[in-house]
Amino acid sequence: MARAATTSDPFNAVAEPRRRDILAFLAGRERSVSEIVAALGLEQPSISKHLRVLREVDLVRVRREGRQKLYRTNAVALRPLHEWTGEFERFWRDTLNRVKERAERSTAGASEPESEG
Amino acid sequence: MARAATTSDPFNAVAEPRRRDILAFLAGRERSVSEIVAALGLEQPSISKHLRVLREVDLVRVRREGRQKLYRTNAVALRPLHEWTGEFERFWRDTLNRVKERAERSTAGASEPESEG
DNA sequence: ACAATACATTCCTATATGGGAATATGTCAA
DNA sequence: TTGACATATTCCCATATAGGAATGTATTGT
Structure with a gap:
């Protein structure tokens, strides 16, 4: 098929x-x-x-x-696609936040606790 | 092809x-x-x-x-798709707003002139 | 080394295109 | 009606799958 x-x-x-x-x-x-x-x-x-x-x-x-x-x-017929991909948004935000936190930690030194999101 | x-x-x-x-x-x-x-x-x-x-x-x-x-x-690899479909969001919002307005007008009484494209 | 487990790849086949060329259909103008 | 213009469809063909079956490869246990 x-x-x-x-x-x-x-x-x-x-x-x-x-x-x-x-x-x-x-x-x-x-x-x-x-x-x-x-x-x-x-x-x-x-x-x-x-x-x-x-x-x-x-x-x-x-x-x-x-x-x-x-x-x-x-355009409204594209909405289902937008919503389907949107379901994954929180996951990629998590990823990006982790990346960001890691970057900040290594820049600022490793003392501060991160409280994002 | x-x-x-x-x-x-x-x-x-x-x-x-x-x-x-x-x-x-x-x-x-x-x-x-x-x-x-x-x-x-x-x-x-x-x-x-x-x-x-x-x-x-x-x-x-x-x-x-x-x-x-x-x-x-x-998940982040889905972001381009989300953003591409997102480009159309304002258009489908326009459409939905027009539909909504039309519904409200016909509910509230038919006094206002329609000037729709 | 050998067997078992967990995945990945290859071979084969039916099907769904996408583009080019030719043709058909629909609409307007004279 | 005839002709021109604007789109749509059909025919043909090369290619990209998706699934099934069989086979290959990597990792662990004995």
């Missing part, structure tokens, strides 16, 4: 660097496909395919405007 | 659900491979392969303890 379909999983959808570029480019601002093509420097079909993936996990929204289609990042 | 190698990219590494499970299981706590196998219910070789991927992007750290190897999540 290969990896889970990107189509069903936002984690998978943003695993592709180009798609992250697209999401950043479309954040807070509508853009036509042509503009994305120009900005990203990929072929139009590639962009369309990436946009499709993003659409299917609701990471972007579209609306038609004449011949064009205007895409925009649906 | 297929997707970029998971080996070089933490975004790719966490795109796999099993690997997210492993990271959660190893957060803040060392565990032997056997324990991971027992907890995740996958074959030992599969676990070892996932662990290798996670190691290569520094999402886990190992140390040997006799015959066992003790793994632990290196």
